[in-house]
Amino acid sequence: MLRSKFRSKDAALRPTKRPSKRTQQLMIDEIMRRFAAASPDPRCELYYRTPFQLLLSVALSAQTTDKAVNAAMTASYDAGLTPESVVAMGEKSFLHLIRRIGLAPTKAKRAVALARILIAQHGSQVPQDRASLEALPGVGRKTASVVLGEIFREPTLAVDTHVFRVTERLGLHHTKTADACSDVLSAVIGPQYLPTAHHWLVLHGRYVCKARAPLCASCVLNDLCPSATLSPQTAARKTAQSAALKALKGGDATVALPAAKAPRRARVTAASTPATVNR
Numbered sequence: 001m002l003r004s005k006f007r008s009k010d011a012a013l014r015p016t017k018r019p020s021k022r023t024q025q026l027m028i029d030e031i032m033r034r035f036a037a038a039s040p041d042p043r044c045e046l047y048y049r050t051p052f053q054l055l056l057s058v059a060l061s062a063q064t065t066d067k068a069v070n071a072a073m074t075a076s077y078d079a080g081l082t083p084e085s086v087v088a089m090g091e092k093s094f095l096h097l098i099r100r101i102g103l104a105p106t107k108a109k110r111a112v113a114l115a116r117i118l119i120a121q122h123g124s125q126v127p128q129d130r131a132s133l134e135a136l137p138g139v140g141r142k143t144a145s146v147v148l149g150e151i152f153r154e155p156t157l158a159v160d161t162h163v164f165r166v167t168e169r170l171g172l173h174h175t176k177t178a179d180a181c182s183d184v185l186s187a188v189i190g191p192q193y194l195p196t197a198h199h200w201l202v203l204h205g206r207y208v209c210k211a212r213a214p215l216c217a218s219c220v221l222n223d224l225c226p227s228a229t230l231s232p233q234t235a236a237r238k239t240a241q242s243a244a245l246k247a248l249k250g251g252d253a254t255v256a257l258p259a260a261k262a263p264r265r266a267r268v269t270a271a272s273t274p275a276t277v278n279r
């Protein structure tokens with residue numbers, strides 16, 4: 001499923017020439033350096049007050065937005081939702097609480113089962129090891145990575161649809177699945193940038209490198225990105241250049257030829273970008 005979910009549908013988004021390993025490493029270091037300079041302390045956009053609440057919210061956020069999860073859960077979290085209270089609510093009441101979230105019936109069932117296991121096997125605490133986390137209902141590699149990074153500051157890289165798309169456009173991986181992407185990127189992103197790189201990439205994907213209409217003209221990575229679209233200024237210059245060349249060919253020497261600039265690479269258009277997938 002992940003394979004098709006994350007596969008880019010548009011070859012135009014894929015850089016055609018793969019850089020050498022050294023060039024790619026330099027590029028990743030520079031990307032991280034710029035993110036760190038622009039946003040030294042990025043925050044998770046899911047609301048939570050305890051590790052359990054974060055775990056629950058990340059599990060609930062599959063196939064839906066953080067905003068929808070926050071809208072459903074904030075009041076309960078402020079009231080002190082615990083594994084015990086989820087079990088006490090039961091599946092029916094919990095389902096009512098999250099009714100506006102996608103896949104609510106399945107998620108309600110899993111949330112109650114997850115809370116039961118935490119109480120029975122982990123003293124109501126969120127375990128700090130990946131194997132125990134991934135053994136919980138509704139918790140996969142991405143959810144475990146978010147929790148390990150956000151709560152325990154382990155150097156992990158959780159890959160969701162935003163992270164996958166942004167790094168694919170940047171030419172940082174050529175994989176087909178979130179897990180493979182995570183393996184490739186975790187090995188090349190400096191440990192000093194993990195786990196924060198997850199937040200930088202998610203926020204960049206949400207607000208700048210959007211699925212349908214990436215804001216390339218204002219992107220801080222524009223000059224590094226093989227998928228950057230033309231900025232309006234460059235497009236205007238190219239139009240003027242082509243008009244001037246046409247005029248010169250036709251013998252009109254009075255038309256000035258605008259200064260040439262290095263051509264940009266692959267072009268991203270709204271129509272050519274893959275469909276939006278939330279988490």
Ligand code: SF4
Nearest residue numbers: 209214216219225228
């Ligand atoms: S230049 Fe465009 S495609 Fe490249 S990372 Fe920035 S927004 Fe995304």
